[in-house]
Amino acid sequence: MGYNILGINPNHNGSTALISDGKLVYYTEEERLSRIKYDGDPFLGMFYILNKYPIDHFVVAGTRDEFPKLEYSAYDPYAGLFSKLNKQGEISYLGHQHHRLHASCAFYNSGFKTAVSVIIDGAGTYREVEINQDIHIEGFEAESIFHCAYPTEITQLHQSLVNNKTPYAEFEGYTVGSHMTLTKCYEAVTHYLGFKFLECGKTMGLSSYGKENTKLPKLLNSNKRGSKEIFIDFIPSGAFIDQSTHSIFRKKQSSYEWHRDFNKATSLEKDIAYSIQKETQEAVGDYIQKAIDLTKENNVVVAGGYGLNCVTNYYLTKRFPKINFYFEPISHDGGTAIGAAKYCYYEKTGSTTPIPQKSIYYGKKYSKKKILKTIEKYV
Numbered sequence: 001m002g003y004n005i006l007g008i009n010p011n012h013n014g015s016t017a018l019i020s021d022g023k024l025v026y027y028t029e030e031e032r033l034s035r036i037k038y039d040g041d042p043f044l045g046m047f048y049i050l051n052k053y054p055i056d057h058f059v060v061a062g063t064r065d066e067f068p069k070l071e072y073s074a075y076d077p078y079a080g081l082f083s084k085l086n087k088q089g090e091i092s093y094l095g096h097q098h099h100r101l102h103a104s105c106a107f108y109n110s111g112f113k114t115a116v117s118v119i120i121d122g123a124g125t126y127r128e129v130e131i132n133q134d135i136h137i138e139g140f141e142a143e144s145i146f147h148c149a150y151p152t153e154i155t156q157l158h159q160s161l162v163n164n165k166t167p168y169a170e171f172e173g174y175t176v177g178s179h180m181t182l183t184k185c186y187e188a189v190t191h192y193l194g195f196k197f198l199e200c201g202k203t204m205g206l207s208s209y210g211k212e213n214t215k216l217p218k219l220l221n222s223n224k225r226g227s228k229e230i231f232i233d234f235i236p237s238g239a240f241i242d243q244s245t246h247s248i249f250r251k252k253q254s255s256y257e258w259h260r261d262f263n264k265a266t267s268l269e270k271d272i273a274y275s276i277q278k279e280t281q282e283a284v285g286d287y288i289q290k291a292i293d294l295t296k297e298n299n300v301v302v303a304g305g306y307g308l309n310c311v312t313n314y315y316l317t318k319r320f321p322k323i324n325f326y327f328e329p330i331s332h333d334g335g336t337a338i339g340a341a342k343y344c345y346y347e348k349t350g351s352t353t354p355i356p357q358k359s360i361y362y363g364k365k366y367s368k369k370k371i372l373k374t375i376e377k378y379v
Contacts, residue, residue: 003348005057006049007341010067010078012038012198015334016045018053019341022355024109025053027362029334038198042337043081048364050085058082059344061336062095063125094340098124099144099304100154102331105339106301107148108346110326111356116297117154118288119144121304122183127161131171139163142181145291148301150352152343157294168223180226182280183306185219188231189276193269194256198332203273204311206265210274213267219276224283281312285319292323299324307331329360 002021009015014030026049030039033048049055060078067076075083079091094101102124103117124141131137139161147155158173162184166177180188183200190203221227258264288300300323302313313327328335345351 003057003345004053004055005059005341005344005348006046006053006055006082007059007061007337007339007344008042008046008078009061009333009335009337009340010040010042011062011333011336012040013332013334014038014040014042014045015330015337016042016049017337017341018049019338019345020053022342022345022349022351022353024338024342024357024362027330027338028364032363043077046078046081047085050082055082055086055089057090057092057344057348058086059092059094059340061098061101061340062333063098063123064095065093092340092344094343096125096127098333098336099141099159100146100156101336101339101343102303102328103144103146103148103154103301103339104343105330105335106303106307106326106328107146107154108342108355109328109338109357110299110301111354112148112299112301112324112326113354114147114149114297115299115301115326116157116291116295117144117146117148117301117303118284118291119146119304120182120284120287120302120306122181122187122306123162127159129161129174131174135171137161137166137169137171137174137176139166139176142183143287143304145287145294147295147297150354151346151350154343158290168225175223178223178225180231182220182224182283183304185226185231186276186280186306188226189219189272193273194259198305200305201308204277204309206270206273207277207311208274209265210267210270210272210277212278213271213275216271216275218279220279220283224286277309277311280306281309281315284312285316288316288320288323292320298322299326301326301328303328303331303335305332 005019007017018026028045030042030045033044070080099119102119107115107117120143126140128138142160142162145158160175162179162181164179168177186200190200195202308331
């Protein structure tokens, strides 16, 4: 094999990706190996690749660059495993560029020569930015716009940073404040409906059964953030619904029998899901319009956790019929392992040749005999 780059995502949806001469050779998510849902520690994936391929460059994605150190070697656990199974090779940390890695994954996989990348996410890297000598802003990445070109011109044009202490404000290239971003509002409604963290796809599915309900207030305000009449800015436990300020969220449900028997789902539950779906997809469309206006690009790639919302993606193709869209299939954090490895490849080589992804069937291959034998266990 040629020049091999191993990328990992040590975060929820932990993942490993192997790029060889710019081509994605292997990708898997740790949960498929450990059978632990959303497993964020990709040791088994690393172990598989490091025992099978020589690695020239190891790159760590995620949302930060600092990890606990091993007592004797002072390596972090990921670098420690890499050094034991791969005696040499460069090590890079790109967790401080979480949204740029989302953008890299979508852009390099798209095959476009240039594009604008729109990232709609829950919370990425915590960033501190000096707007000028008098204004300092900070917060987690939420929504971002990048213009992308080869080899590694992933240029940030706009970013929303969110925290729980700054009033909403707009600056040149940034907005800051208001924790209740589009994705967090969607997560909050998902939480109210009794689903778990990272299960927003269930709310998306439920939305198709709802309808416009004029008795429900608007969930988003004019700044495309969660209305303070309904949501509170931040509760450390992760329960984002203010159950005391509006009747529809006042009392937490005591039973979720309808999760097992859909006939027991109420119209209100369906309509709330419909409302958050409709309002957020329209807001995402407005943000994409902003990206198009900033760049005049006709190619748009979408990633970040919200990029998995296929109902929104369908809406976007209808709203922007003249735009060439690429929706990254691995929009969640697992895809940043691919983005990190691809970014390192193009940075190392300076290549300007697109290598688009033509399949989403990654990971280990199994023979037909083994597949049939496994099926027989459950027949």
